[in-house]
Amino acid sequence: MRSHTLAVLPGDGVGPEVTRAALTVLDAAQERFGFSIERTEVPLGADHYLSTGELLPNDTVTALAHHDAILFGAIGSPRVAPGILERGIILALRGAMRQAINLRPVRLYPGVPTPISGLTPDRCDLVIVRENTEGAYVAQGSTVHRGTPAQVAVQESVNTWYAVERAVDFAYRLASVRRKRLTLCHKTNVLVEAGKLWTAVMESVGERYPDVETDYVHVDAMCMHLPVSPERFDVVVTDNLFGDIVTDLGAVLQGGLGVAASGNLNIDGTGTSMFEPIHGSAPDIAGRGWANPAGACLSLSLLLGHLGEGEAAAAVEAATAAVLAGMPAMAGKGMGASTSELGERIARAVTTGETDAGPVARLECSLMEQLATMLAG
Ligand code: NAI
Ligand code: MG
Numbered sequence: 460m461r462s463h464t465l466a467v468l469p470g471d472g473v474g475p476e477v478t479r480a481a482l483t484v485l486d487a488a489q490e491r492f493g494f495s496i497e498r499t500e501v502p503l504g505a506d507h508y509l510s511t512g513e514l515l516p517n518d519t520v521t522a523l524a525h526h527d528a529i530l531f532g533a534i535g536s537p538r539v540a541p542g543i544l545e546r547g548i549i550l551a552l553r554g555a556m557r558q559a560i561n562l563r564p565v566r567l568y569p570g571v572p573t574p575i576s577g578l579t580p581d582r583c584d585l586v587i588v589r590e591n592t593e594g595a596y597v598a599q600g601s602t603v604h605r606g607t608p609a610q611v612a613v614q615e616s617v618n619t620w621y622a623v624e625r626a627v628d629f630a631y632r633l634a635s636v637r638r639k640r641l642t643l644c645h646k647t648n649v650l651v652e653a654g655k656l657w658t659a660v661m662e663s664v665g666e667r668y669p670d671v672e673t674d675y676v677h678v679d680a681m682c683m684h685l686p687v688s689p690e691r692f693d694v695v696v697t698d699n700l701f702g703d704i705v706t707d708l709g710a711v712l713q714g715g716l717g718v719a720a721s722g723n724l725n726i727d728g729t730g731t732s733m734f735e736p737i738h739g740s741a742p743d744i745a746g747r748g749w750a751n752p753a754g755a756c757l758s759l760s761l762l763l764g765h766l767g768e769g770e771a772a773a774a775v776e777a778a779t780a781a782v783l784a785g786m787p788a789m790a791g792k793g794m795g796a797s798t799s800e801l802g803e804r805i806a807r808a809v810t811t812g813e814t815d816a817g818p819v820a821r822l823e824c825s826l827m828e829q830l831a832t833m834l835a836g
Contacts, residue, residue, distance in 0.1 A: 515552060568718075620656065640671070646701070706721075736755045751789055
């Protein structure tokens with residue numbers, strides 16, 4: 460029997476609620492597709508920090524490095540000052556596990572209400588590849604004359620050929636197994652130094668992928684094109700900060716923060732990849748069963764693709780999409796069922812396979828299968 464090891468980090472707020480739902484779905488996928496996953500729960504987050512003072516201890520990092528994948532819920536609590544847990548755990552983990560790529564699919568599933576009027580699923584199926592280690596998020600900078608009217612804050616953006624090339628090459632590879640279109644999103648007209656490097660990397664790497672068509676869009680223009688004509692994009696590659704921002708807009712297109720999934724990928728075997736819904740701990744709805752588990756379940760689907768369990772990944776995606784299509788609302792009480800009930804519904808659909816040939820199968824191809832093919836190759 461195929462077997463894998465999984466570290467589970469439920470985190471704070473709605474994190475544990477959506478993660479529990481995703482694990483119910485994982486149970487169903489294992490049972491049906493015949494693989495085993497040994498799970499280790501790691502209690503990082505606000506409670507752990509407040510009781511021990513620990514954010515991300517070194518021995519936890521070592522233990523995580525020995526797992527095949529990490530399933531992450533969300534981190535952040537009103538009981539801890541902003542930034543401590545987010546930087547001390549999430550950003551620290553992305554760095555420690557050398558998760559070079561942040562992968563964010565933007566797919567509108569059939570039947571999911573989108574605030575963009577007239578948008579249809581066939582026009583909204585793209586993937587944003589965000590460089591995940593550098594840019595403005597390297598935590599480099601300084602403040603002088605602190606506390607005086609002359610205070611100066613410098614926050615630097617770091618762009619190395621090495622990291623940009625890894626992200627761009629990954630994006631080209633992904634585009635090659637999809638619709639063969641790659642867009643660079645940047646701000647080359649103002650951030651000219653970083654912009655020149657990104658543009659040169661696009662050209663240089665592009666020589667290896669002659670069948671992928673490329674174009675360029677400024678990040679501000681992206682905020683207009685993405686909601687109005689998402690169909691012009693297949694794979695978009697961008698820097699850490701721009702990627703963080705435009706993917707929230709992407710999540711809106713696909714029905715809201717509760718629906719969007721992501722993967723933080725280590726692509727050189729030096730650490731463990733981590734999969735997480737893009738939303739945070741949502742303290743405003745935590746503890747009520749009002750969180751949509753779809754983002755966590757679709758992240759699980761990406762995780763399964765990453766482990767080479769392509770069939771299971773596609774079944775989880777299809778089941779999640781089918782359950783989403785039957786929900787009256789994407790968040791809160793209006794969902795018509797609690798987080799755990801929705802998890803059970805998705806798990807049941809995975810078990811019976813009744814949704815395998817559903818709306819997702821009728822879309823061009825399962826992204827999760829594409830990823831499984833690409834990551835395995
Ligand atoms: P958030 O993503 O937690 O919530 C934003 C809005 O989306 C809220 O109205 C919330 O109720 C809603 N929402 C979030 N997840 C949902 C779900 N699964 N289903 C339905 N609705 C959902 O962002 P916010 O409020 O800015 O941050 C809360 C905490 O989470 C902060 O401490 C923040 O730093 C942290 N955070 C952590 C992230 C992570 O763990 N990767 C990512 C983003 C924020
Ligand atoms: Mg963000």
